Amino acid sequence: MNTRELNFAYKVRHALNESAEKLPQSTAEKLASARKMALSRQKKTSGLRVFVPQRLFAGEAGRFVNAPxxxxxxxxxxxxxxxxxxxxxxxxxxxxxxxxxxxxxxxxxxxxxxxxxxxxxxxxxxxxxxxxx
Incomplete structure (x- = not known):
């Protein structure tokens, strides 16, 4: 993103934050409950980790050269x-x-x-x- 796009994004975020403070209490509560419900449905992260000895990128020729x-x-x-x-x-x-x-x-x-x-x-x-x- 260039500087102009970043400035626009900051302005939009600022305008949304200002208008969020002006929302009625019932709307804010509905949004909060919807957020909690969305977070409860979010997939849980696994505690398993996988060791990858080297990074391979698409189109990398090295993976065929070193393979048995x-x-x-x-x-x-x-x-x-x-x-x-x-x-x-x-x-x-x-x-x-x-x-x-x-x-x-x-x-x-x-x-x-x-x-x-x-x-x-x-x-x-x-x-x-x-x-x-």
């Missing part, structure tokens, strides 16, 4: 990344093979001197369809 099974945490990230890379490489290989086969067929068809009626033949279309699969 630190490699397991790193593998949990690396395995999916390597699997994704292998999948993408295999998809690339399959697509390159398909492109190569299609290009080879196109070259064979274009280099051969077939009459136009051969392209209209249903057997030729069946041949092309079988080469795609």
């Amino acid at each position: 099974l630190a490699w397991l945490g790193r593998m949990g990230v690396m395995v999916p990344v390597v699997a994704l890379f292998a999948l993408m490489a295999s998809i690339y290989q399959v697509e390159q093979r398909h492109i190569s086969d299609t290009a080879e067929m196109d070259v064979a068809v274009l280099a051969d001197e077939l009459p136009l009626s051969a392209y209209l033949d249903s057997g030729f279309n069946a041949f092309l369809a079988s080469r795609d699969h």
Whole structure:
């Protein structure tokens, strides 16, 4: 908070304290009983204490480096990344093979001197369809 905000907060607190003194007695008693009831419902603090050997903050890299099974945490990230890379490489290989086969067929068809009626033949279309699969 900057100085201006603190001054405003002090002024508000002062105004509330002044107006609290002007409240009727019945209202002050109702507020006091409501406060007592709220305090009675407050959770009790436990007497147990826990010893924490070192402070750990979110995002602190030191907790994985010093742990006995630190490699397991790193593998949990690396395995999916390597699997994704292998999948993408295999998809690339399959697509390159398909492109190569299609290009080879196109070259064979274009280099051969077939009459136009051969392209209209249903057997030729069946041949092309079988080469795609």
